[in-house]
Amino acid sequence: MRERLYPLEELNDIPGTKVFTAKGSREAYHLHKFCMSLMEAANRDAFKADEQAYLARFRMTEEQKQAVLDRDFNRLIELGGNIYFLVKLSNTDGWSVQKAVSSMTDLTADEYAAMMRAGGRPADGNRSIREGN
């Protein structure tokens, strides 16, 4: 076996973070196909008119569909999603990217915006679950 700079399990040691991988990308393929379909105005209109009917066109899992309906971005990321696909959904809703991102934290959109204006979330204490630094 070749030596690596670090074991890949280390990717799971970053607090509050899920690293997007080829495996996740595959699991979320149909979810992502749905997200990218929202790059066309006619599809955005169809989705807004009847979300469930529109979602039925895609071979997504029921969990993924429910998380879309709930706009539960943390859950969508757990189910393989990547934020750059998911913002197509929040853009369709007219949300700012900041509002979409803030919805994954324990802050309200206003609290999150205030945190960012104050310099953002510090790296200290947020680097490693194991080291607690």
Next chain:
Amino acid sequence: MARITAGIAASHVPAIGADNDLGKTGDDYWKPVFAGYEWVKKWQREEKPDVVILCYNDHASALMLDVVPTFALGLAEEFAPADEGWGARQVPTVFGDPDFASHLAEQLVLDEFDLTIMNHMDVDHGLTVPLSLMFGQPEEWPVKVVPLAVNVTQFPTPSGNRCWMLGEAIAHAVEAYPEDLNVQVWGTGGMSHQLQGPRAGLINPEFDNAFLDQLSDGTDVLRAITRLEYMREAGTEGIELIMWLIMRAALGPKVEELHRFYHVPASNTAVGHIVLRPS
């Protein structure tokens, strides 16, 4: 002979594009961000580059779903602004340089960089926001653009060191092009930011400022930063900084720093901008 006259790095936050297009450049939140790019806008009017090799990442607009290229070079005559879910940005079509881009593709593959060649591709805010920051709101972009899309989203991305080596190969490829062209290389994205999960909002000014310093005098340190370290220190999206290393390596061993700007925040992101001249 073509020559690389400058390297520029700039963040490509989508909200910068939206607020540029909506005329919000003067409001209290955005004023300091746009003010940071006033210097380069004036400077570009004197520099008059012919073509920009623009390192950026596609944000699930043209790539990432069906094909996930590590490095993809755009060879088309033109690249249309993508509709990212709220209508395409009302910015000019981006014109390519197929002759120059074909030459680059040929040379880089000969140099063992197995690029993907894009004969058709829409371009999203990752490419058009830096153009707006450099040139404002013209009727037509004053440069041709060779897009170089880098996978910075799906692990494993190329390493920072691999990006560095690609930049070195780009320098050789440009030098071997017979036409007299004034070429700039841009690295976009960054600086620290994380757009996902409970850790979203991460900003690390110490890491960012050290990175800016080391672009001049510590490139060996930058080349050694691992993907894991980028994500821990600068956020999962902060790893976009590897694209700055392509730009930096294309400039050769020594550079003069002409301008620098750093500001927190623009939306979720630490904005960094630097202008370097090969010396």
